[in-house]
Amino acid sequence: MEENKMKIVGVAACTSGIAHTYIAKQKLEKAAKALGHTVHIETQGTIGTEDELTMAEIKAADVVIIAADIKIGGRDRFIGKKVVEIPTSMVIKAPKGLINKIEEEVAKV
Template sequence: MKFVAVAACPAGLMHTFMAASGLKKAAKKAGATMHVETQSASGIEDQLTAAQISEADAVVLAIDVNIEGIERFAGKPTLTIGTNDVLANAKGVIAQLTEMGAQANG
C-alpha cells in the first residue's frame, strides 16, 4: 500500500513532527510506503508531488489547523484526524488507511 499524509498543528512545532514521525514508523512496520508533508513553523517541507498523491491508495490528514492545498486530495480516500490521534495510535491509523485503500481498490 502507498499512503500520503499531511501533518500540521497550531504552533507548527512539536505535534506536526511527532505525527509525521509516528506515521512513517508505523507505515514502515506495516510494510507500507508513506510520504509525509509537514506544514510547520518553517513552512511546507517534503511537499507531496502530484505523482505521490496520484499513486497513493489513501490519504491521511493529521491536522489540528487548516492546511494549504487540501484540494489536491479531492477524490482520494481521505482520513482526516488530529495529530493526537496519530500520537495515541499510529498503528491503528495505518490499519484504517489500509482498509480504506483496499476498499477503494476493490
C-alpha cells in the first residue's frame, strides 16, 4: 500500500432502503477520496443492488466497509477480507473519523 492509501470497497443498506443507504454511500466516498483512498460502495436499496462490486474489486480491496442496519445480500463475497461493520447513522455522522480509524487498524497489520 503506497503511503497508507487504501483500496476500500463496501456495501450500504438501511432498513427502509431509501435515504440512509445513499447518504452513507455518498459520505463514505467523499471522505475516502478526500483522504486519498480509492473507493467503491455498492448500495442495496429499495430498487435492488446498484453499483455492484466486482470480484476483482473485492479481491484487490484492503478493507470492506459494511454500512448497514439490515442483513446484506452477498456477504459471502467478503470471506477472508478485513470487514468493518458499522450502522449507517455512524457513517453519516463521522465518515472521516471512520476512515481514519480504519487507516490506523490497517497500518497495524
